[in-house]
Amino acid sequence: MKDTTHKIDEFILKNIKDHPNDIVLVVSKHFSVSRTTAHRHLNALVRDGKILKTGITNKVVYSLNSIKNKTFIFKIDGQTTEDAVWNKYLKEDFKQLSENIYDICYYGFTEMFNNALDHSGGSSIGVNTERNNTLIKISIYDDGS
Numbered sequence: 001m002k003d004t005t006h007k008i009d010e011f012i013l014k015n016i017k018d019h020p021n022d023i024v025l026v027v028s029k030h031f032s033v034s035r036t037t038a039h040r041h042l043n044a045l046v047r048d049g050k051i052l053k054t055g056i057t058n059k060v061v062y063s064l065n066s067i068k069n070k071t072f073i074f075k076i077d078g079q080t081t082e083d084a085v086w087n088k089y090l091k092e093d094f095k096q097l098s099e100n101i102y103d104i105c106y107y108g109f110t111e112m113f114n115n116a117l118d119h120s121g122g123s124s125i126g127v128n129t130e131r132n133n134t135l136i137k138i139s140i141y142d143d144g145s
Contacts (some may be wrong), residue, residue, distance in 0.1 A: 120144030
């Protein structure tokens with residue numbers, strides 16, 4: 001039973017973006033379970049804060065609840081370093097990830113940030129992070145040429 005519950009929950013989290021209005025029907029058909037069972041799983045994910053529910057009755061829309069979305073802008077001033085930015089602003093948000101995923105995020109961030117510091121020719125660097133239950137996105141942008 002626990003294995004099926006986990007599979008249904010994973011399926012919902014992976015497919016909610018493509019089926020924000022009909023996820024209950026999609027789950028019901030995919031797992032051959034009642035709509036009530038599909039609703040029970042969906043409501044548990046809403047209660048756990050993993051999914052957002054907006055609207056009422058037949059106009060309900062479900063979406064992934066973002067865990068960590070942040071945007072920062074830093075001056076390129078010779079004092080800013082990629083390690084200092086990671087440690088002060090991002091490390092805590094990523095430390096609960098598995099070690100290999102944390103390492104990938106750290107490496108990707110520090111390489112991109114350092115590249116912008118060294119080569120952008122701009123005066124500022126922007127950092128945007130987006131995280132939810134199925135996505136990690138780190139964007140680095142600068143105002144250089």
